[in-house]
Amino acid sequence: MAISLRIRKRQTPLKLQSGLVLAGALVLSLALSALLLKLQGKPAGQAMLVIFQGAFGSLWALEDSLIKAVPIFLCSLGVAVAFRLQIWNIGAEGQYALGAVGASWVALSFPSLPWYLLQPLMLAAASVTGGLWGLIPAVLKLRMRTNEIIVTLMLNYIAILFLDYLVYGPWKDPRSFGFPMTRQFDTAAVVSKIGESNLNWGILVCVAAGVIFWIFFRFTRYGYEIKAGGENIRAARYARIPYDYLVMLVMVLSGALAGWAGFLEVSATVNRLEPSIMVGYGYTAIVVAWLARLNPLFIGVASLLLAGLRVGVEQLQLDFQVPAAFGQIMEGLILLTVLAGGFFVNYRFYLGKKD
Amino acid sequence: MDDLIFILAITLKSSIPVLLASLGEIITERSGILNLGVEGMMLVGALAGFVVGQQSGSLLLGFGGAMAAGMLLALVHAFFCIHLRASQVISGLAVTILATGLSSFLGRPFIGRVGIHLGSLPVGPLAEVPLVGPVLAQQNWLCLAALALVPLTAWALAGSWPGLSIRAVGEDPEAADAAGVPVAPIRYACTLFGGLLAGLGGAYLSLVYTPGWKEGMTGGQGWIAIAMVIFATWRPGRALLGALLFGGLTALQFYFQATGAELVPAWILRLLPYLLTVGILFLVTVLKRTRFGAAPAALGQPFFRG
Secondary structure (H helix, E strand, O other): OOEEEEEEEEEOOOOOHHHHHHHHHHHHHHHHHHHHHHHOOOOOOHHHHHHHHHHHOOOOHHHHHHHHHHHHHHHHHHHEEEHHHOOOOOOHHHHHHHHHHHHHHHHOOOOOOHEEEHHHHHHHHHHHHHHHHHHHHHHHHHHHOOHHHHHHHHHHHHHHHHHHHHHHOOOOOOOOOOOOOOEEEEEEEEOOOOOOOOEEEEHHHHHHHHHHHHHHHHHHHHHHHHHHHHHHHHHHHOOOOOOHHHHHHHHHHHHHHHHHHHHHHHHHHHOOOOOOOOHHHHHHHHHHHHHHOOOHHHHHHHHHHHHHHHHHHHHHHHOOOOOOHHHHHHHHHHHHHHHHHHHHHEEEEEEEOOO | OOOHHHHHHHHHHHHHHHHHHHHHHHHHHOOOOOOOOOOHHHHHHHHHHHHHHHHHHHHHHHHHHHHHHHHHHHHHHHHHHHHHHHHHHHOOOOOOHHHHHHHHHHHHEOOOOOOOOOOOOOOHHHHHHHHHHHHOOOOOOOHHHHHHHHHHHHHHHHHOOOEEEHHHHHHOOHHHHHHHOOOOHHHHHHHHHHHHHHHHHHHHHHHOOOOOOOOOOOOOOOHHHHHHHHHHHOOHHHHHHHHHHHHHHHHHHHHHHOOOOOOOOHHHHHHHHHHHHHHHHHHHHHHOOOHOOOOOOOOOOOOOOO
């Protein structure tokens, strides 16, 4: 009879200590990232400082982080809607692309409209294109029982190729000297900046979306049913919850929110459609949604942190010639360490007799 | 005739990475572990294969390095799924994100460098055989090894006792455990084997198919491999069919680019593999809804004794 380490699931997951576990996980991921830099012969400690200062150290940096947090937040909020029903929407990247395409189509087709008509129209178009792009995997899942992870991923590749086709082909600006981009949008199509700052009113869209998300899940019937369906499909079906309808609903909402992100990116940030808007916000959004445990407030915080990470790594790139992919590595490490932390929250250890 | 040879040769040649990765994923999923890290493992395998090959000058070491790299990532995923009982979806995605980043980060200095590559098969007198000869002459030994692996894994899963244990663990880990089958070690072994083949598939890209290292050079083939596992209904023979379909589409793409480029626009051709993957997924539901089409019962479920 040997004494060994035994593991048992906790009756209730840790509450208070879970913040501590999260902090520990984040520190560990930073340490691992620093180690990687050290192995590459870069000054690790200094590099971490550069990332932090580059992200939040100055007003300009903070503004840049906030601007990048906008698309991440909206995509992540969308992903979270689907995740609540345990629908694995990995397609925010493609839905974002299609949203950008829809908004650009309106901006390029109706240049003479005043801004107060044009911008809502762009937003509506982005919701429709993004939402429909999200609806495809939902319908396929329900009718054909296809796996939504694979379908949403494939649709990402298709969406990006479609966007490329548009900006290399029919929508290409003849005066772009061969660069793949549409012509610059008219000022009526550009979401304006807030006062003297670099921030635009898109932030307000985020706040509104976050509040609506919270109200939807806290007070509405569908919100409740989505949560119930996500926790136990069989029980939910037994309770006559319209599961199929909910799957389509969450995917349309998910796609529309990612579409909004695409709209704000082309309208406010880039002022035209070009391939460079595809920088993986949709994938970062999944990391954010998971880290934030699908809570809108935490999604806001996590979006800002991971947007800051991107901005900080850009600074790191300038100062120490570290490739931008370092940010992606850090994202992966954060996800893994927090995932590992979840184990300590849900299980406890004790020494017991081996049988 | 020449056109047919051209298409057949490229079909076979470009189906191998997807074939290797999906064979590995079949073994992994049959043991109950869903590995969504394949794309990342292929990328890191491609880089490791290229770098080790270039530095050592040895193809064998290159392929070995790629397999080791794939296995190392698979070990991470296995640890999270088996010991930490983490969500297999999130763990797999995290591995892909991490590995994609790592491959770009570490591969930076190797972009555009010339390395070594595996040459074609010496077919000798076989080259005279019509159709088969010229097609075979454009392949290589890794391609043959991958093809040989198809009946081998099929037999191992269906007819050998390790295969029986793997299936038992994937279908009903509690019962397998009660019968004395070591659940965790088998799942580790299967996940590592999947990582090994994914790494090898990646190295096929960087050492055989398009020699050299390019960022994101797998272009989603890891994901396509996972889709092919579903298409194959978790059986190796059908995985070959799926991989050949993918290869055939790639070959058509080359063919149209070489001949009538005006006939089908290039961007449509580039969409096809992804469209086909979606199409194939619902084809499989239309074709069969039998018991055999079902996923391993315990796929994605952590096993927890006591």
